[in-house]
Amino acid sequence: MKGRLDPRRIGLSLVAPVLALVFAAVIAVVVLVVSGYSPKSTITQMLDYSAQPRTQVLIINTATYYYLSAVAVAIGFKMNLFNIGVDGQYRLAALVAAAVGGNVALPGPVNIVLMILVAMAVGAMWSGIAGVLRAWRGVSEVISTIMLNAISTAIIAYLLRPGRLAVQTQGSNNIGTKPIPESGRVGGISLIPDAGMKVFGLIVVAVLVGVGYSVLLNRTVFGFDLRATGGSQTAAVASGVDVKRMLVVAMLLSGAVAGLVGMPQLIGQSYSYSLDFPTGLGFTGIAIALLGRNHPVGIAFGALLWAFLDQSSQILDLEGVPKEIVTIIQGATVLSVVIAYELVRRYRLVAEQRNVGKALGETAEPPAVTTGAPA
Amino acid sequence: MSVVTPTTVSPVPAGRPPRPGAGNVRRTTITIALAVVGLILLLSVVRKLSGATDLTAAGAISAALALAVPIAMAGLGGLWSERAGVVNIGLEGMMILGTWGAGWAGYQWGPWAGLVAAVIFGAVGGLLHAIATVVFTVDHIVSGVAINILALGATQYLSKALFEGTEGGSTKQSPPVHPDMGGFSVPGIRDPLASIEKHGWFFVSDVAGILRGLLTNLSWITLIAILLFPLTYWVLWRTAFGLRLRSCGESPVAAESLGINVYRTKIIAVVVSGGLSGVGGAALALAASNFYQEGQTGGRGYIGLAAMIFGNWRTGMLAAGSALFGFSDALQLRGGGSVHALLLLVAIIVILVGLWQLYRRRVVQGLIALLSGVAVLAYYLVSDQVPGELTGALPYVTTLLVLALASQRLRMPAADGLPYRRGQGS
């Protein structure tokens, strides 16, 4: 009986992402060469820059919110739901949470908890709209979440005006929500010496979310139902799962985690939601979830890798290499990783069939996949 | 004693009556004509009540048509792809590639070169998607999302590398395309219609405005786009190639068993769908403006998909859906007053729908529709204007509403989105 920490199995799981990364790296090298830049110097620059302590802190911080975003997406993926709306969900959630945190004068830790809960609620609600539309009217959540993203941008533009939720920041052109009072902020963790910067305190939240995600999915009956519905909706229905309810709950959960994406930044650094709050984190989450194959540890590695690419490429601009090369690497990685996973999956299925056949002695007909259904 | 004892049974009506098959509902010309007339009447009413002359002004209609084109092209692309069984979420990315290609080739060699380049660039995106989904059986939606990311990154990189430092160009924009794409007008009707329109008569002026908008100042791309619709219908429903393509989307197993190369057909379909999205991109970069700009597509690829779903995967209703979305897009650009008037229109329509639902005994849905309609009406009456920041959301809200209300009686190709491997037949 194979143990679960079977080295062969782990090896096989790693083949796909490694293969994909190699392939993406090759593409990047080709693009750079064709555009007239030196791949070697580009890579050395990136590596040098990332060796600096300050960059490392930036990488960890970036990875923190990437991780949350990816987990949010992964929850949906496990049920074959595509929550492309993480982007709109986290921004809306961050805005509302920031406004609440800045204007409600509650004592410190309570304020923090309140903001986190508000963010999760807003994210869940926004995502829930898509879930309800899918469950009740069969509307593809892919399209509805994308539409909701755009709508949330409009709503944020509307709310982020002086007189509504925002105020003019002193001495700058920036508009933001009222800053969170000192007591409501979370300090950083001095993880890396000489960095001059601290790691987000809320990295703890990210870790908890990861653990919670893993436990929920693998150890609870709800998680079993979720994975069953993602594996085969018809089988799940026959096993007693209420698919409509499942759809909505999964989207709510995904949205709630999405709401947390902006929290480390908000509560640990910016202290207010303003025009320059990071955007686009939702789409990054999708890519990382795919790269990490929806696995809590895999996603963590994916998040770190992505953050590394993002941060270390900042230096490239100064040296004349368009830093968008990294976007191409990222896009190519996503595409090649899904192809690689598919190939590995097929290989694994065939290999398993062969092994089972060998172990049992040969029978005549290949194992049935779907039988029994009449025309 | 008999071995089989029938139970007491009353006669049962024989068999199922043949139900109207997918898309076989014949809309007679009369029904269509009636619907159009009814719609124009409604628009007239709303215009009179709200004073928003923009609703049927030639300028607005013209803009609506121009903005409908990219949506329609994306929708048509989606149709080709999904009729062959491949879900294509990557239309947005392919359209982005199209806009970029149009800008890049356009500023160097003129608008027609831009159009050709747009089609090629879009088709390349389609080819990538085709290989991933057909050859490697990657999940269709994942591949589509990946292509969108890739397209964005590639165009950003290329813009930076090629447009920065050029005259009129920047990292986010291509130099302008000269000369203009140009267009075509039906001769002789512009002025007579304009004068009728100015009078503001109920219904007649609206018709005049609509006609003027539709028949004058049409970009060549718009014409091409319009022609692509009957062409698509003819190819997909009247030729052997089209039948085979559709069979791949309905039952690839049957198709393969009859000797059809399912892989090749699907790949062709998806490449065509990429090319069509490219045309949509060209419409944005060459007709609606005359340069490539980052973010130009603004989600129209997805709206096009919604139009396709609204159209039940058929060309006729797809066109209608695109027109609807294009109209909302155009109004949003013209400012708060028109959007405000649109609220009234939406309110009336939703209330009518609600009454219809109640008549059909669908109480819950009917009540929800009625309440929403009344709510929108109330908002219209209470407010003067829709806030500027929110008007931008109009096309997206429209899309959501349409999908939410229309999603039920739809029949998508039976094998749409399902992975297919050669030899997987029974």
Next chain:
Amino acid sequence: MPAAATQTGTEPAPGAAPIAVQLQGITKRFPGVVANRDINIAVRGGTVHAIVGENGAGKSTLMKILYGMQRPDEGTISVDGTELTLSTPADAIAAGIGMVHQHFMLADNFTVLENVVLGSEPRRAGGRIDFDTARDRIHRISESYGLDVRPDALVADLGVGDRQRVEILKVLYRGARILILDEPTAVLVPQEVHRLFGAIQELTGEGFTVIFISHHLDEVLEIADEITVIRRGETVATVLPKDVTAAQLAELMVGSELPSPQTGVATVTDRVVLQGRGLTVRDADGRDLISDVDLTIHAGEVLGIAGVEGNGQTQLVEAVVGMVPLASGQLELDGTDITGWGTRRCREEGIGFIPEDRGRHGLLLEAPLWENRMLGHQTERPNSRGIWVDRKGARADTERIVAAYDVRTPSIDVTANSLSGGNQQKLIVGREMSGSPKLLVAAHPTRGVDVGAQAAIWDHIRRARRDGLAVLLVSADLDELIGLSDTIKVMLRGRLVADADPGTVTPEQLGSAMTGAAAAGRGGASAPMPDPVAQDRAAPAADPPGSPPIDVPNQPGSDHPGEQP
């Protein structure tokens, strides 16, 4: 070994028709299995050559090879003396070979015409399809062979018998001279089978060659001119029907006697386990899928439902299990009212479910066996405690099931996908019988399952029945139905229209009732039932002489039910 079995040679008897199709040394391997090993078959022109073997013997693979859907690893195929390489179905079609698949390959949303011409469309200028020519040709073929097919009908609206005739027409349209019929009678009732055989005989009379694959031995003996037996991927014997009996064929097929589903001792008790009254299920358009169904199942009783596919059996099963809502009616399980209960509650309350399509409803194909053991019972012990999954408990119980139900697998961590159909089904049966269910709903429990597994499953059902289990059995296998059931009811168009006594009924009589042909009244009854046979059901061929007419429903003044056979 039957004395008259010829060796697996290829020489035609002197004076017989020339060989139309010759397969020599065909071998095909898949990962982990050898599907065909050194197969040798010679089919004479203008004859019906049957290929028999149990489920999983390799017949389907062989036919896919002959039709170009698979390529053999070794061996040759010759048609009319010429050796051929068939790489795709197009090659086979060009060689005059046409295949009517067991699972119809029709696009539901297309019309009959579109399905028939697909891939061989008559063209006009510019690639346009010439619909008129196509329509004419279809009419002509349909008339010539009595296929009664309407070109502009939507396939989704056609019944099973019609669809099969469309498949046959497809093949004839392309000029096939060699027809392969893969398990054609699996979905037909006896009357439709006779009709099909009539058409086959007409075809062979005109010189067509028919290869007939089946494991229904009585039918094979009736229609075939020559029979080849395949077992475990190899040709075992080629015999003439006049030289063998069904029992001998069975022995060749499985190497031993075919199991029979006969149950012995009566075990029906008085305790009512399932009580259904007035059960009605409607579709989205408000039409009745099942109407006003009453049924009662006692502990220790197997109630069998006979009916042509598509008459509401699926809906009945799904209604009992809670997968579809009841439009009206009540359902009681062991005294508890379960009307309107969802699937989860029903299963927790003690209903076991063996679905008819295990791939879609019964298993998570890419999940390991122990997770599949949980499927359907994930809220119950030993699979979980409260909200937590109990891995140890589930795994231990899976080992138990694997041992007790003889599920052949190297471990419980392999995915369900890699098991054969029979072993998958045994796992499902084991799972559903665990936890002492009160009622077992079994839909086509031995479909697509090899003979060994079939026998084992019948044994398990019989044993559970002895222990007081109530069983609702739906099956298209009339032998299984008659053998296992204590009571049989016939379902037609959503209603239960007749009862049958398994002890005395024959498949033919059951088949008549299933198609409604039986309800045409006996002369003299006051109000003969209007003939409810719809046009697309097979018109009943002449009943075998001497069989009793089926009774009219109880009406005032009607005679008492009829004679003994």
